[in-house]
Amino acid sequence: MNTSDRLLTVEETAERLGTGVRFVRRLIAERRIRYVKMGKPVRIPESVLAEYIEAHTVASRHDMRSRYRRVA
Numbered sequence: 001m002n003t004s005d006r007l008l009t010v011e012e013t014a015e016r017l018g019t020g021v022r023f024v025r026r027l028i029a030e031r032r033i034r035y036v037k038m039g040k041p042v043r044i045p046e047s048v049l050a051e052y053i054e055a056h057t058v059a060s061r062h063d064m065r066s067r068y069r070r071v072a
Helices: 010-017 021-029 046-055 061-068
Strands: 042-045
Touching (some): 010 021
16 A cells, blocks of 8 residues: 555445445455445545555466467
8 A cells, every 4th residue: 555545435435446345345354355434434545556456467268378378
């Protein structure tokens, strides 16, 4: 996390993920995503959201095949 990161609200995070607020709150409650607690409000840094998306991105079959092809 960078100190220059923009802190996103739960609503902004849900919008960027294309999900509902309940899903983001569940990620927070289960500690599946890092967050910043500022008293009662919770914020998610942009870099943490980018890391979460990267970690949960599944490669296509085409990408997987080309990675393991033998070179003759």
